[in-house]
Amino acid sequence: MKLSKLVIGLSLAVGFMASAAAQTTMRISISIAQNSHQGIAIDTFAKEVEKRTAGRYKVQPFYSGSLGGERESIEAVQLGTQALTFSSSGPIPNFVPETKILDIPFLFRDKAHARAVLDGPIGQEMLAKFDSKGFKALAWGENGMRHMTNSKRSVNGPEDLKGLKMRTMENPVHVAAYKGLGIVTTPMAFPEVFTALQQGTVDGQENPLSVIMASKFDQVQKYLTLTGHVYSPGIFLMNKEAFDKLSAADKQAFLDAAKEGVKANRARVDEDDAKGVTELRSKGMTVVENVDKSKFVAMLAPVNAEFEKQFGKANIERIRNYK
Numbered sequence: 001m002k003l004s005k006l007v008i009g010l011s012l013a014v015g016f017m018a019s020a021a022a023q024t025t026m027r028i029s030i031s032i033a034q035n036s037h038q039g040i041a042i043d044t045f046a047k048e049v050e051k052r053t054a055g056r057y058k059v060q061p062f063y064s065g066s067l068g069g070e071r072e073s074i075e076a077v078q079l080g081t082q083a084l085t086f087s088s089s090g091p092i093p094n095f096v097p098e099t100k101i102l103d104i105p106f107l108f109r110d111k112a113h114a115r116a117v118l119d120g121p122i123g124q125e126m127l128a129k130f131d132s133k134g135f136k137a138l139a140w141g142e143n144g145m146r147h148m149t150n151s152k153r154s155v156n157g158p159e160d161l162k163g164l165k166m167r168t169m170e171n172p173v174h175v176a177a178y179k180g181l182g183i184v185t186t187p188m189a190f191p192e193v194f195t196a197l198q199q200g201t202v203d204g205q206e207n208p209l210s211v212i213m214a215s216k217f218d219q220v221q222k223y224l225t226l227t228g229h230v231y232s233p234g235i236f237l238m239n240k241e242a243f244d245k246l247s248a249a250d251k252q253a254f255l256d257a258a259k260e261g262v263k264a265n266r267a268r269v270d271e272d273d274a275k276g277v278t279e280l281r282s283k284g285m286t287v288v289e290n291v292d293k294s295k296f297v298a299m300l301a302p303v304n305a306e307f308e309k310q311f312g313k314a315n316i317e318r319i320r321n322y323k
């Protein structure tokens, strides 16, 4: 009797120690609120990792830039002080310059085109470029089609942008293009944007409807124009060493979990895009839904000539013509 109790006690203790020791917790972060297309991406990923590794790996999500802005989080993942992050492509060119081409305005016709490119050979080739920079890029996700907001005036065409002071992402392609549209550009990390808009440090900013809603920019911005001027990819990034340490089966589990995260992420972007204008109008924003995009494209001709030189016309055309 005593012995069997001891055996049970011991085996319970050993079992407990083994499961405690076998569980690894990893952190993942986003720069915006949990109730968003990015929140659902990392929450789904966390749940799927735990499920697919039978609880041996636990992913702890952090929201609203509580671990830092996107650039800081990417740096932390590269260094390995943080295992994972989900980021927009904004600061990515500072780490993997080859991705810059994806940030060219009016490159993608719509989300479907962008998703097809990112899921196809072009996007997959680009994911592999992260390997030599200390990252395992698990999957392309999505931030969405970006639109412009400001506190000064309705933007009906590119001529209305002249002299507007706008926060941009810390992205050289965006900065060059927006300068070409006459905007006074102020690159800034995302966690500072709300306050900058509130205090009038900048007049405006540009982001997908999903981000505008999740960040309550309607409280500090009056005018929204659906410029759809650039597609904003998102990406699941993991520290390369942390990924390499996983067993083959666990690697697959992380990759599959990221795919599930992307599905939930894109579905939420579609939902947000469908209801965004109505919701933001009901919160008091004045929305211009239809602008002549060809006027923006025409104004960007000199900048686009620069981009063709920099990235190669054929590479840009390969993306534009991808079906």
Ligand code: EAX
Pocket: 031, 032, 070, 087, 088, 090, 143, 169, 189, 190, 206, 207, 208, 211, 232
């Ligand atoms: O990833 O910095 C930005 O404007 C991003 O779109 C935002 O942080 C969401």
